[in-house]
């Protein structure tokens with residue numbers, strides 16, 4: 132079985148660049164369906180979730196070419212509108228294709244995207260947004276049949292600033308006649324990237340990054356060229372790795388304004404982080420300090436995707452830190468694995484209290500989900516002795532080459548076994 136072996140207890144040093152943002156490129160790949168021409172997407176990360184999206188595009192009839200971190204998508208040909216169950220289940224966020232297929236073809240058939248390791252992942256807000264635009268949505272034995280003779284622009288108030296529902300509404304609204312105004316929209320930077328991409332195709336979308344996004348739909352979109360933003364959660368992971376192991380490193384390629392909550396937390400914990408437009412230098416020496424409560428929240432609050440990662444770095448901090456996970460119901464599955472390394476963490480529902488221990492020790496660990504898996508690698512870097520991490524398929528959903536990136540920072544991290 133493939134394992135990631137990490138010999139912990141050594142300070143990190145060096146420089147590493149983050150790859151393109153998974154949560155930006157996934158909706159952008161779906162958005163290529165709106166284009167009548169060829170789209171060239173640069174800085175596209177090589178991830179299993181991206182490969183799953185490309186398989187969906189090819190199934191729908193697009194021609195896709197991928198060379199390194201550049202992907203060309205030609206959607207200017209006859210397309211089909213159904214995504215079979217097998218492809219839907221490969222990736223939780225495949226529901227993001229619904230709005231784009233509906234805008235392009237007027238009908239879509241997808242299977243209900245399953246839940247995932249983070250607990251139930253309802254899509255009621257996605258479906259409500261599409262119904263408001265005029266789509267008929269019916270559930271038929273696990274399949275969702277969506278039909279819209281024509282989509283008409285309207286007001287879409289979201290009860291939760293859902294990232295995916297905001298993105299699906301934007302994509303469907305591009306195919307709707309007239310103006311759509313999305314209220315209480317999610318404000319994540321990845322939605323701003325989606326707006327930039329759609330604008331490059333000739334769409335009229337404005338307000339992304341604020342709670343009100345306006346789309347003037349019904350215009351045919353042409354092809355275009357676009358470079359995906361750097362991944363802020365991958366950048367957070369590398370910062371946490373240095374915080375956990377100690378040392379000094381430069382991390383390039385993310386927009387540091389997007390990481391203010393993470394860099395502020397690490398600064399409060401005793402790290403020194405200096406950041407420029409697209410790079411940051413972090414220095415960590417000695418024992419970290421516990422923090423005031425960390426409450427995850429929609430952007431610009433503390434990102435839920437960085438919760439496990441920060442927690443891993445704080446397991447050996449002086450004092451205790453309270454985490455409150457407000458976004459997902461079950462996002463503490465990494466806690467049991469951290470406990471195998473000697474961490475002292477108590478979980479009560481959405482609250483986890485991390486009591487700092489003097490040190491962690493290496494252990495055999497199993498990834499539970501994407502960010503929980505990355506958190507285990509972070510903890511292993513600061514632990515004494517060697518850790519062996521399995522379940523790496525979870526990590527590959529969101530990290531191009533985590534072992535390679537950690538090795539570039541001077542970590543003793545290597546893959547063994549498996550068929551790689």
Ligand code: EPZ
Pocket residue numbers: 153154155157224251252253254255256257258291292293294295296317435436458459460501502529
């Ligand atoms: C996106 O998921 C990200 N995924 C997640 O990143 C991220 O954790 C999440 O946003 C929050 O920032 C992608 O962008 C591909 P939501 P999404 O809709 O869109 C509830 C990672 O590790 N909700 O903002 O699914 C939902 O259950 C992944 O990269 C409804 O109730 O998140 C959750 O509690 C994990 N009904 C909350 O809203 C709906 O119709 C926020 O979910 C939709 C969501």
